[in-house]
Amino acid sequence: MRFRKILGLAIAGAILLPTLPSLGGCAASEEIVLRVYNWEEYIDEGGEGAFIYDELHLEDESYIVNDDFTDWYEETMGEKLDVEGPTVLDDFCLWYEKEYGQPIRVEYSTFGTNEDMYNEIVLGNEYDLLCPSDYMIMKLAAEGRLEKYDESFFNEADPNNYYVRNVSPFIREKFENNAGLEIRTDDEGEPILWRDYAAGYMWGTTGFVYNPEHVTSEDLERLGWEIYTDSLYSGKITAKDNVRDTYFAALGVTYQNELLSLKHRFEQGSLSQADYVYEVTRIFNATDEETVSEVEPVLMAIKNNIYSFETDTGKSDMVKGNVYLNYAWSGDAVYALDLGEDSEDGEGYVELNYYVPEAGSNLWFDGWVMPKGANKQAAQAFVNFMSMPYNAMRNSYYIGYTSVISGENCEMLDYADYLYGYYPEEEFEEGEEYEEAVDYDLTYFFLGENYDESEEPITIPADPVQATCRQLYAQFPPREVIARSAVMDYYDVEANERINELWSRVKAESLDAWAIIVLCVTAVAIVFGVVFIKFGDKIDLLHPKPKKGYRLVKQEEVNDKGA
Amino acid sequence: MKFPHFTRKTLCIPYAVFLLFFVIIPMLVILFYAFTDRNMNISLSNFVRFFSDPTKLSTIVYSIVIALITTVICLLIAYPVAYILARSKMKKKFVILMLFVLPMWINFVLRVNAIRELFNLLASLEGMEWLSASNYFKTVFGMVYDFLPFMILPLYTTMLKIDHSLYEASADLGANGVTTFTRVTLPLSMPGIMSGVTMVFLPSMTNYVVSDMLGNAKVTIIGKFIYEYFGTDWHMGSMVALVLLIVVFLSTWLSGGFSSEENVRGANL
Numbered sequence: 094m095r096f097r098k099i100l101g102l103a104i105a106g107a108i109l110l111p112t113l114p115s116l117g118g119c120a121a122s123e124e125i126v127l128r129v130y131n132w133e134e135y136i137d138e139g140g141e142g143a144f145i146y147d148e149l150h151l152e153d154e155s156y157i158v159n160d161d162f163t164d165w166y167e168e169t170m171g172e173k174l175d176v177e178g179p180t181v182l183d184d185f186c187l188w189y190e191k192e193y194g195q196p197i198r199v200e201y202s203t204f205g206t207n208e209d210m211y212n213e214i215v216l217g218n219e220y221d222l223l224c225p226s227d228y229m230i231m232k233l234a235a236e237g238r239l240e241k242y243d244e245s246f247f248n249e250a251d252p253n254n255y256y257v258r259n260v261s262p263f264i265r266e267k268f269e270n271n272a273g274l275e276i277r278t279d280d281e282g283e284p285i286l287w288r289d290y291a292a293g294y295m296w297g298t299t300g301f302v303y304n305p306e307h308v309t310s311e312d313l314e315r316l317g318w319e320i321y322t323d324s325l326y327s328g329k330i331t332a333k334d335n336v337r338d339t340y341f342a343a344l345g346v347t348y349q350n351e352l353l354s355l356k357h358r359f360e361q362g363s364l365s366q367a368d369y370v371y372e373v374t375r376i377f378n379a380t381d382e383e384t385v386s387e388v389e390p391v392l393m394a395i396k397n398n399i400y401s402f403e404t405d406t407g408k409s410d411m412v413k414g415n416v417y418l419n420y421a422w423s424g425d426a427v428y429a430l431d432l433g434e435d436s437e438d439g440e441g442y443v444e445l446n447y448y449v450p451e452a453g454s455n456l457w458f459d460g461w462v463m464p465k466g467a468n469k470q471a472a473q474a475f476v477n478f479m480s481m482p483y484n485a486m487r488n489s490y491y492i493g494y495t496s497v498i499s500g501e502n503c504e505m506l507d508y509a510d511y512l513y514g515y516y517p518e519e520e521f522e523e524g525e526e527y528e529e530a531v532d533y534d535l536t537y538f539f540l541g542e543n544y545d546e547s548e549e550p551i552t553i554p555a556d557p558v559q560a561t562c563r564q565l566y567a568q569f570p571p572r573e574v575i576a577r578s579a580v581m582d583y584y585d586v587e588a589n590e591r592i593n594e595l596w597s598r599v600k601a602e603s604l605d606a607w608a609i610i611v612l613c614v615t616a617v618a619i620v621f622g623v624v625f626i627k628f629g630d631k632i633d634l635l636h637p638k639p640k641k642g643y644r645l646v647k648q649e650e651v652n653d654k655g656a
Numbered sequence: 657m658k659f660p661h662f663t664r665k666t667l668c669i670p671y672a673v674f675l676l677f678f679v680i681i682p683m684l685v686i687l688f689y690a691f692t693d694r695n696m697n698i699s700l701s702n703f704v705r706f707f708s709d710p711t712k713l714s715t716i717v718y719s720i721v722i723a724l725i726t727t728v729i730c731l732l733i734a735y736p737v738a739y740i741l742a743r744s745k746m747k748k749k750f751v752i753l754m755l756f757v758l759p760m761w762i763n764f765v766l767r768v769n770a771i772r773e774l775f776n777l778l779a780s781l782e783g784m785e786w787l788s789a790s791n792y793f794k795t796v797f798g799m800v801y802d803f804l805p806f807m808i809l810p811l812y813t814t815m816l817k818i819d820h821s822l823y824e825a826s827a828d829l830g831a832n833g834v835t836t837f838t839r840v841t842l843p844l845s846m847p848g849i850m851s852g853v854t855m856v857f858l859p860s861m862t863n864y865v866v867s868d869m870l871g872n873a874k875v876t877i878i879g880k881f882i883y884e885y886f887g888t889d890w891h892m893g894s895m896v897a898l899v900l901l902i903v904v905f906l907s908t909w910l911s912g913g914f915s916s917e918e919n920v921r922g923a924n925l
Contacts (some may be wrong), residue, residue, distance in 0.1 A: 208887035328789055334873045400788065401872030406772075415776050415788070586694065589888055594709070596884070600876040601711035601718075608721045615724050643830030 125197045127471045130210060130220040132459070133203040135295070137484075137491040139180035181487050185478045189471070192253065197471060206335070214238060214464055221467040222475055224294055227272065227287075227458045228337075228583040234290045235277055235583075240463040241289045246473050256292050256480040261499035262541030263575075264293045267458070272580035273370045274378075291460035292476045293497030295489075297423030298456055298570050298578055299338065300449035302407075302430070307417040310448070310562070317353075317450045318345035320418065322394040330418040331410065332395055334402035336596040341377060341455055341581065342420060343392045344384075348376050352452035356577055366542075366576060373453045377579040380588035385595055392599045402600075408432060412443055422457070423447070424494030426567045431493065446562035449574045456578035458497070482508075495568050499539050506539065506551060513565040515556040530554035533565060537572045686901075689894035702895035712881070712896070716903065719877040722792070722867075723860040726799040730807040730856050731849065733800075738811035738848075739841070742818070753812065757805050764802065768869050771798055775870065791871035798866040803859065807852040814848030815841075858904055 182199050189197045204210040207229040214223070214233070225233065233239050247257050268287045270276075276284050301320070303313065308326065316323050321330065321342060332339045345352070352373065359369040400416045401407075407419040408429040421429065426447045433443035461476045463469055478484060485498035486508045499505045517527040533555035536544055540551065559565040584592055693699040706712050737756065741749050759767060779788040787794070818841065826836045860866075862879030873880075878900050885893030 206887065212886070334868070396874065399874075402874060403872070406869070410776075413776065415779075593885070593889055593892070597709075597715075597881065598711045600873075600880070600884075601715045602876065603710070604714045604717060608717055611721045611724060612717065615728075 123195065125195055125468065125471055126200055127197055127222065127468060127475060128200045128202070128220040129222045129224075129475065130202055130204060130213070131224045133205055135203070135224065135459075135488075135492055135494075136201075137181040137487040139183075181479070181484055184484070185475060188478055189474055193474065199475075219466060220464055222472045223462050223464060224459050225462065227460075228581045230287060230291045230460055230462055231271075231274070231277070231285070232583040233462060233464070234285045234287075235279070237279065238464055239290045240465055240467055240469055242292065242463075242473065243469060246292075246476075253474075253477060255477040258501050259480050259482055259485070259498045259504075260293060261497055261505075261538050263499075263538050264296060264458070264497040266541050266543070267580075268293065268460075272456070272458070273367075273374050274580055274582045287460070291462045292480075293458055293460045294479065295424065295492075295494040296456070296458045296497050297495050297568075298449050298574060299341075299420065299422055299454050300426065300447055300567075302411055302419045302421045302426045302445050302447055304411065304414070304417045305444060305446050305562075310446075313448050314451060317452050318342065318349050321346050322391065322398055324398070326418055327398050328400050329416050330399050330420075331401050331403050331407045331416050332399050332420055334404050336592055337581065338420070338455075339392070339395070339402070340388065340592060340595070343388045343395060344377055344379065345450060345452060345454070346395070347384075347388050347391045349452045352376060352577075356452065359576070369576065370579070373577060374579040374582075377453070377455070378582045380584055380592060382591065385591055389595060389598070392595070396599055411445060412441070414443065421447075422494075423567045423570070424492060427493040427564050430564050430567065447564075447567040448562060449570065449578070451577070453577040453579060454574070456575060456580050458580070460497075493568075503539050503551065506535065506553065509535065509565070509569055510553045512568075513553065513555055513559055515554050515559065528557055531557050531560050533560045533569075534572065535569055537575065538569065542572075542575070686894045686897055689891050690898045691895075692891060694889075694891060702891050705892065706895050706899060715876055715881055716878055716899070718875075719861045719879075720903070722796060722799065722875075722877060723857045725796050726803065726860040727807075727853055727857045729796070729800045730804050731852065734804060734807035734811055734852065735845075735849075738808055738815055739845075742812055742815035753808075756808050759801075760805050765865065767802070768798055768866055771801060772869050791874045795867045795871040795875045798870040799860045799863065802863070802866060803856040806855040806859075810851040810855065811845060811848040814845050818844045854908060857907065861903075862900065 182201060186197050186199060189195070204213065207225050210223060210225060211229060211232070214220070223233075230239075245251065246254060248254055249257050265288075268291065271287050276286065278284050301313070307329070312325060313320060316325070320326060321332070332342065355364065355369060355372050358364040359366070364372075396402075401410070403410070403419075405425075407416070407421060408425060409432075410416045411419045411429050412433050419429065430445045430447065433445040461472070461479075463472045479488065480498050482498055482500040482504035485496035485500075485505065489496040489508075490512075496505070513533075515530045517530055531554070532550070532552040534550050534552050536548070536551045538551075540548065555565055556563075560571075690702055691698060691700065693701055741753055746752075775787060775794055778784050822840055822844070823836060826840050831839065861877060862882075864877055864880035864883060867873070867875040867877050867880065878896065882893050882896050882900070885896060
């Protein structure tokens with residue numbers, strides 16, 4: 094008995110003891126936890142493929158924030174900061190502690206689709222910062238699930254407000270007017286504006302990655318969206334395995350002529366830019382019954398024409414040559430293009446191109462929003478940190494998408510120039526022939542879409558090929574592409590149901606003869622099986638001849654003999 | 657300090673708690689969602705929508721057909737293997753058995769990806785171009801590859817337990833090979849067949865990873881439907897899940913999976 098008592102005490106002590114010091118420890122450090130919920134692979138994760146600023150030999154490095162806190166790091170930690178090592182999240186924690194005097198820890202988790210994220214939020218999972226796409230921001234805001242950004246967040250005088258000081262004027266304009274979408278009102282009749290609820294992170298377009306060996310740009314220009322239904326590339330083209338993107342593409346196919354005539358009118362000058370965007374946005378967001386019934390046969394045609402519905406196999410299928418055309422988001426396109434070139438010995442090298450249909454395409458944004466109950470102060474600090482030009486470069490370089498940041502002093506121009514600047518006179522030997530560089534105009538991004546035409550244009554010298562169909566074109570689309578692109582709105586409840594039903598009709602197969610035959614055959618087989626098991630010994634046919642020297646006896650005979 | 661005395665009742669508590677929180681309550685939630693509309697009012701609209709929509713019914717039929725073909729092929733391959741292995745006196749037969757089971761230890765997504773690449777490679781050969789568009793064939797192939805071990809193992813264990821003296825008796829009484837098979841081997845291996853069939857048939861109705869990766873997502877089975885509906889419309893998703901549950905229940909009941917007779921030899925469900 095005594096032994097048991099001691100054992101019990103020992104166990105109790107073993108359980109309790111470790112908790113004692115931590116009880117004391119808790120009170121001393123008030124560590125803040127910031128819960129960030131972002132897309133998979135959508136942030137600089139350090140290591141291989143990370144952007145190291147030493148590579149960027151800029152004359153003026155004063156804006157590189159890491160510079161002064163590498164010194165600070167060295168002083169406090171007593172060791173040099175390894176520039177290759179820390180991720181942008183590590184750096185954020187250091188920066189935050191230095192700036193606000195409080196330790197912080199980032200709980201970073203990721204999601205795969207906007208809908209997955211939405212479900213998590215609805216289920217009551219708590220986060221401080223989310224990164225949904227445009228339509229999902231609208232949906233969350235309309236349902237009253239988001240906190241507004243503080244007024245002070247938009248105060249340009251505060252040096253720590255990196256977002257508002259560095260964000261591209263083009264993006265800011267889009268956020269001011271909800272990118273031309275219909276502005277809804279909340280319960281109190283207040284208009285729901287993106288700028289109140291979201292700060293941009295990445296943006297881009299959608300278009301086709303294509304293999305120029307098999308697909309000519311003439312074909313693309315001639316067919317546009319109709320390349321989806323044309324038999325020319327039957328079985329060699331992919332569509333996205335989600336209803337929003339594929340429905341969008343099907344709208345492009347269905348209303349291509351209408352879109353092209355709008356474009357023509359815009360180019361002639363009889364349609365203003367605002368009206369043009371309004372019309373294109375209206376067409377690409379139509380979800381009424383009539384439109385759905387018009388789009389349905391087109392979607393069916395697309396399904397029968399494509400190689401696959403895919404979510405992320407498209408990139409490798411392109412590089413391996415299984416398909417020639419892949420509908421992709423611009424950042425994924427950049428990734429696919431890089432992947433194609435990424436073979437040092439030249440084996441398996443594929444040059445891929447990117448093309449945005451003439452008739453118009455999708456312009457999208459992913460932005461930071463704070464769900465209700467978020468730690469707004471820390472969340473806004475996080476957004477500001479990510480908006481420092483250097484960090485924007487790091488993230489953008491790592492993931493291949495385009496940051497919304499242009500930089501107070503056009504720092505992103507240096508970045509674009511560093512990646513894509515083309516100086517043939519330096520690269521080619523004297524006497525060698527080379528293609529002239531073209532001026533790639535990015536004024537709209539750095540000054541806003543309605544910039545004063547008399548101002549000096551902001552350009553980088555570019556390889557003509559880069560400027561028309563490669564990474565530069567994908568990552569920093571030219572102004573014409575933006576002019577014809579529409580942002581997606583979210584579907585309201587009825588539209589959602591309609592589109593879901595449409596999608597399930599498209600994905601399902603109508604009953605074929607062979608399926609029915611298989612079913613019938615199995616049914617017959619099961620019936621036979623049951624009959625065989627139950628009455629097998631009563632069917633004469635199933636009694637084969639006995640072995641030589643044996644005779645088949647009836648059950649009664651056996652019984653008689655036994656009796 | 658007295659040590660707690662564990663009765664049978666207290667030992668059941670962990671499992672009962674598990675059962676309650678991870679089986680019974682989720683089922684009730686699914687049931688609730690299936691019969692409510694988006695305003696949480698009780699309604700039959702999902703039920704009506706499901707059964708008035710030919711595409712959903714055809715998807716169920718296709719899922720069943722794919723699962724049936726997979727099961728039959730698995731059975732045709734696995735039965736002889738299990739039979740031979742169980743009856744042979746080979747010393748190293750566990751090596752052969754291991755070779756069949758070994759793929760199960762490698763990550764499933766990796767294996768399916770490898771098959772996908774293999775098919776792509778084959779499709780690039782001359783005369784094999786038909787392969788790139790035959791999505792149903794590739795899906796069934798992937799399912800068979802993936803679920804074959806689940807058919808072999810129960811068959812093997814059941815056949816291993818069949819007493820050898822029964823074969824001898826059958827031969828002594830004058831039965832030839834065919835009769836021995838139909839009157840002795842087949843009936844006694846029935847529990848193994850049943851459990852193998854359930855273990856292959858049911859998952860191959862819902863394993864949409866295979867149909868997405870090998871069928872290029874152009875083959876839609878019922879599992880994919882459930883997944884897609886849960887993105888935007890939980891009520892309809894729950895209804896589809898419920899219908900699948902009923903199909904599963906019916907097929908288990910038909911194959912006698914609920915019988916608690918002694919002769920099931922522990923290989924049944």
